[in-house]
Amino acid sequence: MAETTKTEKLTGSAKVYKQLREDILRMDLAPGQPLDEVGLAERFSLSRSPIREALVKLAGEGLVHVLPNRSTIVSPINFQDLPRFLDTLDLLQRATHRLAAENRTEEELAEISAAREAFLEGSRESIATNNSVPHIERNYDFHMAIARACRNPYLIRYYGQLLDEAKRLGHMRFQFKSQTTDLKPEDLDAQHKQMVEAIARRDGAAIEELAHEHANLFRGQFMDYVMANHTQRVAVTY
């Protein structure tokens, strides 16, 4: 509706927080990269106080790690806990999506359906421009539109945090697989379409199964990434 511009009387630290959050989730800031307070202060033309405030907020969400008396760094991708992350994403996706199907209103159904179409378009745009952002952002929007319909603020918050981390993982995968040949938006959209249909008929059992399959698809993409031998062409004997 309104939202004339993106700068609508935000406080300084809020702007820094929002910008850094976006940079981190889009992997424009590399995991492990140190975030110097004076450097950020210069970049944003602000004092260190609002910078610190933004960093503390980000630390609360786990997006950055504060090393006491040392530099704050962008949270590293935790490969060690990746299986547990995927387990949790699966669990909360099943829970939110099932509850959404059972409790959704007509209005929420319409929003979910619109989010599906936006995803398909964004995914095609990503292939056309070789830019992963639209694909990943619209996918996030679609699943969050479903999650919001579950009406459980606790599940929404936790699932949203996991999806945030999933954004970083998605971008990381795209960075290494620069050619987006294996991205088939129609395949993903086929699953999304089934989800919307299940939500439309309030079929909780069906969407829980679909959510599980969808999470496993994501899991498989990542196992591919982790298993891929990125050094096979490097000779170890010479």
Place this chain on the structure above:
Amino acid sequence: MAETTKTEKLTGSAKVYKQLREDILRMDLAPGQPLDEVGLAERFSLSRSPIREALVKLAGEGLVHVLPNRSTIVSPINFQDLPRFLDTLDLLQRATHRLAAENRTEEELAEISAAREAFLEGSRESIATNNSVPHIERNYDFHMAIARACRNPYLIRYYGQLLDEAKRLGHMRFQFKSQTTDLKPEDLDAQHKQMVEAIARRDGAAIEELAHEHANLFRGQFMDYVMANHTQRVAVTY
């Protein structure tokens, strides 16, 4: 081990954070109470900077609400979302406790068993001194000892956050029911004992059912509280 005293070279804001967190979870600070920065600065003999930092951290955990350009307040108890809170507590308790039973080590089992005994003692102390803190803290410790054994850092974090809020609810219930007549530590401990036994024999299905019953017990205590007519002795006609 070490831990000579509680003040072991902590930074100022960390001390404020820790203290405020404890005060909020123990309901020494009432929900909705405004937290004035200058007042807190005087109380802790610090500047406003470390105070603000602590408040921002607490806001990230949802323990306080920051009203822009207005005073920060202790997060109100959200009665409207209480059913959803209890649903989520049930779900994550089942998940963490089942995984704990299936993945625990012998060392973790011993810690859980010790936490059970500590709870029984703390609960008796609470009755003797009419102070709810030991009962609630040792109950938290017991369930977190189980949760830690599930080895999933995401579930541990989210379940821990829910248990934090459960602490506040528990203290609130005790404050209104000043007589702790209905507190039967042996009953709760009986359930705890069954849980430990299920974990000992790695019986995931059994402990999931026990966790569900346990969550329902908590739910019932709260429904009693919510349903109780606290105004029955107040005349509305005069």
Place this chain on the structure above:
DNA sequence: AGACGACAAAATGTCGACAGTTTTGTGTAT
């Protein structure tokens, strides 16, 4: 040459002060 220690540089942690906004209180007009 390697190890230990003092010194220097840089970053974080904290402080006191100023600016902008919201709330409170007062006075006036109706």
Place this chain on the structure above:
DNA sequence: ATACACAAAACTGTCGACATTTTGTCGTCT
């Protein structure tokens, strides 16, 4: 007496400077 306008007070948001801690370097000693 009530409602509105304005002023004063209180509080948050931000700033620049100082204090403390850590890190890196250099020099000396073994």
